[in-house]
Amino acid sequence: MRTRKTSSEKVKKEPKDYMQGNKKRRCISEAASCINPKFEDEKYISSRKVDDFFYSIYVKPAKPEVRDAMMFINIAFQRRESLFEDVQGKAEARVYMRTAIDRLLAYVDEKIGFLRLFFTKSNEVFPLTGIIMHPEMWREEFPFELLLELIDSYDDERLFAMLLMFLHTKKKVSRDFVKRIMADRKILVLYLDGASYEFSVKQDILRMYEMTSLSNKSNPSLKVLLKQFIQNFYRKYEEAYNYAKKAIEKEISEIEKEIRKNGDLHGVTDYFVFRRLLMRSRMEKSICIEFSPFCRKNIEFFASFSAITICAGNGVRTLADSLADSERVGEKLKLLGNERLFKIMKSIFAKPISLAELASEFGISMSNSYKILSKLVEERYIYKNEEDQKYVANKEHFLNVVDLFKKYGGENR
Numbered sequence: 273m274r275t276r277k278t279s280s281e282k283v284k285k286e287p288k289d290y291m292q293g294n295k296k297r298r299c300i301s302e303a304a305s306c307i308n309p310k311f312e313d314e315k316y317i318s319s320r321k322v323d324d325f326f327y328s329i330y331v332k333p334a335k336p337e338v339r340d341a342m343m344f345i346n347i348a349f350q351r352r353e354s355l356f357e358d359v360q361g362k363a364e365a366r367v368y369m370r371t372a373i374d375r376l377l378a379y380v381d382e383k384i385g386f387l388r389l390f391f392t393k394s395n396e397v398f399p400l401t402g403i404i405m406h407p408e409m410w411r412e413e414f415p416f417e418l419l420l421e422l423i424d425s426y427d428d429e430r431l432f433a434m435l436l437m438f439l440h441t442k443k444k445v446s447r448d449f450v451k452r453i454m455a456d457r458k459i460l461v462l463y464l465d466g467a468s469y470e471f472s473v474k475q476d477i478l479r480m481y482e483m484t485s486l487s488n489k490s491n492p493s494l495k496v497l498l499k500q501f502i503q504n505f506y507r508k509y510e511e512a513y514n515y516a517k518k519a520i521e522k523e524i525s526e527i528e529k530e531i532r533k534n535g536d537l538h539g540v541t542d543y544f545v546f547r548r549l550l551m552r553s554r555m556e557k558s559i560c561i562e563f564s565p566f567c568r569k570n571i572e573f574f575a576s577f578s579a580i581t582i583c584a585g586n587g588v589r590t591l592a593d594s595l596a597d598s599e600r601v602g603e604k605l606k607l608l609g610n611e612r613l614f615k616i617m618k619s620i621f622a623k624p625i626s627l628a629e630l631a632s633e634f635g636i637s638m639s640n641s642y643k644i645l646s647k648l649v650e651e652r653y654i655y656k657n658e659e660d661q662k663y664v665a666n667k668e669h670f671l672n673v674v675d676l677f678k679k680y681g682g683e684n685r
Contacts, residue, residue, distance in 0.1 A: 295495055300542050303535055307556045316536045317528060322547060326556040327580075329541065331528050331562070332412075332522045339414045339583060340564040342405065342502075342511040345391045345397045348380050365519035371584070372512035373566050379508045386483070387501050389616075392666040394439045394473075396614075403434060409574040412560040412581055416506060420499060428485055428494040429454065436477065441468045456489060513565070520565045523586065527563060537561065540571065542586050549575040587668075616644060617665070620654055624662035 300379065304321035306312065311319060311328040319328040331335065386393075390400040397403060404422050426434070433450040460481060462670055464474045481487050484494040513520065531537050541559065550557060558579045563586075564570060566633045570585035616634065619625060626631070629640040648654045653670060654663045 282506075301536055311556070311558070318531050320535055320541075322550060324415075325554065327550060328532055328556075329537070329557050330339055330559065331524060331561045334517060334524050334563070336545055337411065337414065337507075337564070337583075338416050338419050338506065338509045339405075340562065340567060341403050341506050342391075342419075343564065343570065343572065344376060344509070344566050345380055346393065346401060347570060348377055349388055349391050350393050350398075351463045352377070361576050365516075366517045367505050367523065368516040369565065375515075376505075376508060376512050376566065379505060383501060384506065386480040387498055389435050389439060389473065389476050389480065390438060390498060392473065394441060397438055399435055399438055400460075403438065408583055410579060412558070412579060419502065423495060423499055423502075426495060431494055431498070432480065432486055439469055439473055439477075443469065452485065454481075456661040457481065474681065475517040514563065519564065523565070524563050527561065527584070531561075533569070537584070540582060543571070546582070547550060547581065549580050553577045564685065583644070613644065613648070617648065620663055621650075621665040621667070621670075624657065624660070624664045626660075626662045630663075658671040 274570040286576045301320040301322045302318055304326055306319045306328050307558055311409060313440075314329075315330045316328040317330060319326070321327070323428055343567050355526055369497065380441065390404075391398060399410065404572050405414075405419065408418060408422065411418075429451075432454060433447060437447065453459045461478065464477060467474075469477065480583075483491060484497065485491045522550065527537060536542055552575065560579065560581045562581060562583050564583045567585035568585070569587045570583070574581045574583075612634070616630065619630075619633065627638065627645065630636075630645065634641075636644075645654070645656075649656060650665070652666055655666050656662075657664050
C-alpha cells in the first residue's frame with residue numbers, strides 16, 4: 273500500500289518543469305503517494321498533490337454518459353457554432369465525429385419544441401443540468417435511472433414555475449408570484465407581455481402552458497413529455513456514440529497517455545477552477561475525467577468534499593487560458609516574429625501545402641522544410657492531413673493565440 277512518506281524518508285524530488293513535445297512546461301503539482309488505500313486501485317493512473325492537497329486521477333472508459341448527453345443539448349442552443357469546429361486527428365475520425373454531431377442536432381431540432389426551455393441558459397444556469405440534475409452532478413456514475421428520478425421529484429406546476437423563475441433575464445421571480453400568474457391564462461399573457469424574457473422564450477412559455485396539463489388536465493403532462501423526449505434523445509445519443517466509438521476511444525487513449533507521462537492533464541487539471549475546487553477541503557480527492565466527445569472544447573467541473581468529476585470536451589486540452597499556455601506567450605510571440613516562418617504560415621493559411629510544395633515555393637531544402645513544418649505542428653499552428661499528406665492551417669488555435677495576446681499582452685513570463 274502506498275502511504276504518505278514521513279519526513280525521515282528520502283523522497284525523490286520531481287523537477288519543477290516537464291516536457292510536452294519539445295517544450296518545457298511548469299509543474300503546478302508534484303507526484304505524491306496516496307493516503308487513502310482506495311486510491312491503490314489500478315484504475316487510478318496518477319497520484320498528485322498541490323501544496324498539501326492530495327488527489328488521484330482516473331479516466332472513465334468509453335461509454336455513453338447521461339451527463340454528457342444533456343450538456344450536448346445545452347451547447348446546441350447556447351453556442352452551437354462551437355460544435356462545428358474541426359476536431360484534431362485523422363480525417364476519418366473527424367468525419368465520424370462530425371456525422372454523429374449532425375445526426376444529434378437534426379434530432380434535437382426536429383423533436384424538442386418548447387422543451388428547449390429546459391436547455392436554455394439564463395443567469396448562468398441551464399434549468400435541467402443546473403437545477404434539476406445539479407445536486408447529483410458530482411457523482412462519478414450518473415445512471416439514466418437517476419435522471420428520471422430527479423425529474424419525477426417535480427410535478428408539472430413546479431417544473432413550469434422553475435422555468436419562469438430562472439429564465440427571467442433581469443431578476444429572479446418569487447415562487448408565490450409565479451403560482452398566482454399560473455392560475456389564469458389572461459394573467460400569464462399580461463405578465464409575459466411586460467416581463468424581461470427573450471421574445472422566443474415568451475412564445476415557448478405560452479406554448480408550453482397551452483399544450484400541457486397546466487392549462488387543461490386532458491392535455492399531456494409536461495413532466496411526461498420531458499421524460500419521453502430525454503429517453504428518445506438518449507437512445508439517439510447512444511447510437512451516435514457507438515457510431516464514432518473508435519475515434520472516441522482513440523482520444524481517451526491519448527488523454528490517458530498524457531496523464532501517465534506528465535501526471536496531470538494539460539488544460540484541465542492545471543486549470544484555475546480545478547485548483548480552487550481542490551482546495552475547498554483537505555480531504556484527499558478522487559478525480560474522475562469523463563470525456564465528452566461531442567461537446568467541443570467544453571469543460572465542466574462538479575465537486576463534493578471528496579471527489580471532483582470533470583467533463584472534458586473534445587479539444588479541451590488546447591484551452592487558450594490554461595495556466596501552462598499563459599506562460600508561453602513570449603515564446604509564441606518570438607515564433608511569429610520570425611519573418612520566414614510568418615510568410616510560410618500565411619501561405620499555409622491560404623491553402624494546404626505538401627512538404628515538396630513548401631520546399632519548391634520558398635526555395636529551401638526538403639530537410640529544412642520538414643524541420644519548419646514539424647515546428648509549426650508542434651506549436652499547433654498547423655496539422656497534417658493523413659489522407660493527402662498536406663499541412664493544413666489550425667485556424668482555431670491561431671485564434672486562441674490571439675486571445676492570449678489580448679489577455680497577457682505578450683509578456684514573456
